[in-house]
C-alpha cells in the first residue's frame with residue numbers, strides 16, 4: 001500500500017510514517033512544508049529506505065498538491081499537516097486559518113480530482129483520513145464525555161480552525177463522495193514532540209532546572225494518549241474505518257495539568273537527580289485566555305468497530321517519554337536553542 005502522509009515531519013505524523021514504513025511495510029510519501037514545528041531528524045529511523053520518500057511542499061499550494069497526487073498515485077492519504085499549538089493561535093491566528101482551513105480545502109480538492117480519475121478498484125480502495133482533535137467539542141463539565149455525535153463548540157482559534165476543516169472534510173464526503181474518515185483524538189504525548197506543549201516543555205525545564213509553569217490553578221483536565229497508540233489507531237482506520245464516519249480516540253487517562261507536572265517532577269528526580277526536588281520549581285502563571293476546563297473521550301466506538309485500544313498506561317508512557325528526552329539531547333537542543341526557547345506564548349496585551 002502506498003500512503004501519502006501530510007505533516008510527516010511533525011510529532012504525530014513522524015510516528016505514523018515510522019510505523020507505516022517499519023511495521024506495516026507500506027510505501028510512504030511524506031509531504032511537509034517544514035515549518036518551525038518540523039524536525040526531519042524524527043524520520044532518521046526510516047531515512048534512506050526505498051519505501052520512504054519526502055516532498056517539501058505546502059498543502060495550500062494547489063499546483064504542488066496536484067503534482068504530488070499525479071506523481072506518486074497514492075492508495076490513501078493521512079492528513080496531519082496543521083498549525084497545532086493553541087497558544088500560538090491566540091498570538092497569531094492567520095497561519096491557522098491558512099493551513100488548517102484553506103490548506104485542508106486545497107488538499108480535499110486535489111484529492112477529489114485525483115480520486116475521480118482512478119479506476120473503479122482504485123476508487124474502492126482510496127481513503128482520505130482527516131486527523132483532528134477533541135478540542136473541536138469545547139469544554140466538559142465534571143461528568144460527561146465527548147462522543148462522536150457531541151456538537152462542536154470550539155473555544156480557541158486553533159480548535160475553531162480544526163472544526164472548520166472537519167466540516168469541510170465531511171462535506172466532501174456527502175457532496176462529492178470522496179471517501180473521507182474523520183478522527184478526533186485527545187492530547188498526545190511521547191517522544192519527538194516539539195518542546196512548546198505541556199509535557200515536553202515541563203520535562204526539558206525540569207532537566208535544565210528552570211521554573212515549571214502551570215497555567216491558572218492547574219486543575220484543567222486532559223485525557224492523555226501515547227502518540228504511538230494514536231498512530232496505530234489512524235493506520236487501523238485505513239482498513240477498518242467506514243467512509244463518512246467519525247471516530248474518537250482517547251487514552252482513558254484523565255489527569256489534571258498539575259498532576260501531570262507533579263508526576264514529571266517525580267520521574268525526572270528519579271532518573272536525573274538534582275540538588276532540589278523538582279516539585280519546588282512549580283510556578284503558577286496567568287491562565288490561557290478561553291482555557292477549556294476538561295476534555296475526556298468516550299472511545300468505545302473505536303474499541304468496538306476498529307478493535308483498537310491503547311497499549312500503555314499513562315504512567316508507563318510518561319516514564320518512557322522522560323527517559324527518551326534524557327537520552328535525546330541532540331534532537332531537542334536545536335529547537336530549544338534556535339526555534340523556541342520555552343518563553344510564554346498566547347497572553348493577551350491586557351494580561352502582560
Ligand SMILES: NC(=O)c1ccc[n+]([C@@H]2O[C@H](COP(=O)([O-])OP(=O)(O)OC[C@H]3O[C@@H](n4cnc5c(N)ncnc54)[C@H](O)[C@@H]3O)[C@@H](O)[C@H]2O)c1
Nearest residue numbers: 007009010011012033034035037038058059081082132188
Ligand atoms: N498533538 C496533539 O496532541 C494532537 C491531538 C489531536 C489531534 N492533533 C492533530 O494531529 C495533527 C498533527 O499534530 P502534531 O502535534 O503532530 O503537529 P506538529 O505541529 O508537531 O506538526 C505539524 C506538521 O505539519 C507541517 N505543516 C504545517 N503547515 C504545513 C503546510 N502548510 N503544508 C505542509 N505541511 C505543513 C509542519 O511542518 C509539521 O511538520 C494536527 O492536525 C493536529 O491538529 C494533534
